[in-house]
Amino acid sequence: MIRTHGLTKRFGRVRAVDDVDLDVREGDVxxxxxxxxxxxxxxxxMLLGLVLATSGDIEVLGRRMPRSARDVLPSVGALIEGPGAYPHLSGRANLATVDAAGPGRRAGRRRVAETLEQVGLDPADRRPVRAYSLGMRQRLGLASALLRRPPLLMLDEPTNGLDPQGIREMRDLLVTLNREGTTIFLSSHLLAEIEQMCTRVGVLDRGRLVVQDELTTLTGPTGLVRVVTTEPARAVQVLSSAGHRDVRPEGETVLVPGRSAEVNETLVRAGVPVAEVGPQRRSLEDVVLEATDPGVFRGAGAA
Known part of the structure; x- marks a missing residue:
């Protein structure tokens, strides 16, 4: 659905995007x-042809960009750098302008109403968009992207301005759209949200793509057993005496190579209290912070 090779953008001496090879497959979130x-x-x-690359190749829906933008963009729903709208018009009227080239008037009105409801906006609300909250504007921007039922959605920080309930509703909507066949490319700095909905992940650090893989691969077992106990020092001593190497205490957690059942049996036989035992898995936050400058990413509001 989206492929780039050596994608680079310079602004003077600054490389804002540096030799990026994206691989977004059909059916991905x-x-x-x-x-x-x-x-x-x-x-x-650059993927949408709004900015020209300094160098590199871009394919969207199997077509070269920006050369094929006229043919490609009608099949791409996009929400980039916040929603745009006519502030003096209602949400419904704004969508009607977007859908002006769509099917007949009656079908178009029905589709506009259905799309507003889909993103949690009231089709009967006649207030001008200038009276909308930021979260409502964000929902309207998503409605505009969804209006023509595109096979590919490209969204830049779509949960910006939403409260926790709105973020959850947005997440549920995107997961549902994906199940129905829409491929979604979602740009964000909110790790917790990405981890709950995405199938593949790419991580950009100062313009360079430093991670790109299946989420299940990135957050899979590390080969270590994680033990939670109120007596970590004693657990380390018992496991080391039993022949386990590289036993590491981390607060009330002990990490040890081996199998969960064997580790648990060793500790229980020695009378060490075990609150939890199982394979250690890395969180997406662990993956990202290992691959990037931790201070920079944490300062950006990772959650």
Whole structure:
């Protein structure tokens, strides 16, 4: 659905995007992660032909961009750098302008109403968009992207301005759309949200793509057993005496190579209290912070 090779964008001497090879496959919910200022939005704008690349190749829906933009863009729903709208018009009237080239008037009105309801907006609300909250504007922007039922959605920080309930509703909507066949390319710096909905992840760090893989692969077992106990020092002593090597205490957690059942049996026989035992898995936050500058990403509001 989206492929780039050597995608690069320079602004003077600064490489905002540096030799990026994206691989977004049909059916993906692809999380494009990075700190604010890492080059995410510039990359997305190049994919849509809104900014010209300094060098490199771009394919969207199997067509070269920006050469084929006229043919490609009608099949791509996009929400980039916040929603745009006519502030004096209602949400419904704004969508009607977007859908002006669509099917007959009656079918178009029905589709506009259905799309507003889909994103949690009231089709009967006649207030002008200038009276909308930021979260409502964000929902309207998503409605505009969804209106023509595109096979590919490209969204830049779609949960911006939403409260926790709105973020959850947005997440549920995107997961449902993906199940129905929509491929989603989602740019964000919110790790917790990406981890709950994405199938593949790419991580951008100061313009460079430092991670790209299946989420299940990135967050799979590390080969260590994680033990939670109120007596970590004693657990380390018992496991080391039993022949386990590289036993590491981390607060009330002990990490040890081996099998969960064997580790648990060793500790229980020695009378060490075990609150929890099982394979250690890395969180997406662990993956990202290992691959990037931790100070930069944490400063950008990773959650």
């Amino acid at each position: 692809y999380g494009f992660l990075g700190a604010n200022g890492s080059g995410k939005t510039t990359t997305v704008r």
